[in-house]
Amino acid sequence: MVKQTQLFELQSDDIAQKLTFYSSLEKLNQACIRCDRCFLSQKRHQVVIARGETQPDIAIIGEAPEKKEDKLGQPFVGDSGKFLMKMLQAVKLDPNVYFTNTVRCRPPNNRKPSAEEIKACKPYLIDELRLVKPKIILCAGATAVAGLTGKRESITSLRGKWLNWEGTAVMPIFHPAYLLRNPSLQKDSPKWQTWQDLIAVKLKLERISALKSHRC
Numbered sequence: 001m002v003k004q005t006q007l008f009e010l011q012s013d014d015i016a017q018k019l020t021f022y023s024s025l026e027k028l029n030q031a032c033i034r035c036d037r038c039f040l041s042q043k044r045h046q047v048v049i050a051r052g053e054t055q056p057d058i059a060i061i062g063e064a065p066e067k068k069e070d071k072l073g074q075p076f077v078g079d080s081g082k083f084l085m086k087m088l089q090a091v092k093l094d095p096n097v098y099f100t101n102t103v104r105c106r107p108p109n110n111r112k113p114s115a116e117e118i119k120a121c122k123p124y125l126i127d128e129l130r131l132v133k134p135k136i137i138l139c140a141g142a143t144a145v146a147g148l149t150g151k152r153e154s155i156t157s158l159r160g161k162w163l164n165w166e167g168t169a170v171m172p173i174f175h176p177a178y179l180l181r182n183p184s185l186q187k188d189s190p191k192w193q194t195w196q197d198l199i200a201v202k203l204k205l206e207r208i209s210a211l212k213s214h215r216c
């Protein structure tokens with residue numbers, strides 16, 4: 001029998017997963033556009049809010065906007081983004097994707113965002129994921145994994161191993177900018193490993209979708 005205290009834990013856990021500060025993505029994005037919670041807000045041209053499908057199969061979290069994203073106000077529209085899209089298309093994961101970042105403003109000279117900057121932006125990331133409810137989350141690079149899950153390890157040791165965030169499967173992958181700098185396609189190269197990771201994501205997505213349609 002479930003004890004009263006266990007019941008409370010179950011309920012509060014369940015509620016915690018669903019509560020969002022912002023009641024809609026529109027409200028969240030409006031707050032992001034006005035945001036001045038960290039130093040990056042002083043340096044940006046524009047806030048880079050997420051783009052893509054709002055009931056996605058997959059949400060991809062990057063590290064931070066780069067120059068082109070800062071100019072256009074959209075995530076993953078530069079060289080890294082184009083390459084990421086090519087990889088997703090190759091495994092037919094491209095049609096239903098939501099793109100976002102660990103921080104929404106470009107760090108000067110594309111430096112890594114600081115712990116304070118990541119912390120300041122985290123409530124937006126958590127809320128948007130709770131609102132769009134992706135079936136699977138892809139974290140591109142170690143900063144995205146640490147930003148979402150708090151796990152601080154190298155991406156070499158994290159990639160390819162499933163993690164869990166609020167009941168959603170999370171796959172860490174190499175950042176596309178790193179793959180552009182490491183073009184080898186040989187067995188066990190970063191690109192080859194990413195190919196394996198994306199195939200694992202594709203298979204898991206098929207299993208999740210089959211389970212969901214079985215339940216309906």
Ligand code: URA
Pocket residue numbers: 061062063064065066069074075076077078080081100101177
């Ligand atoms: N563009 C983004 O939006 N995020 C990244 O992490 C890299 C490029």
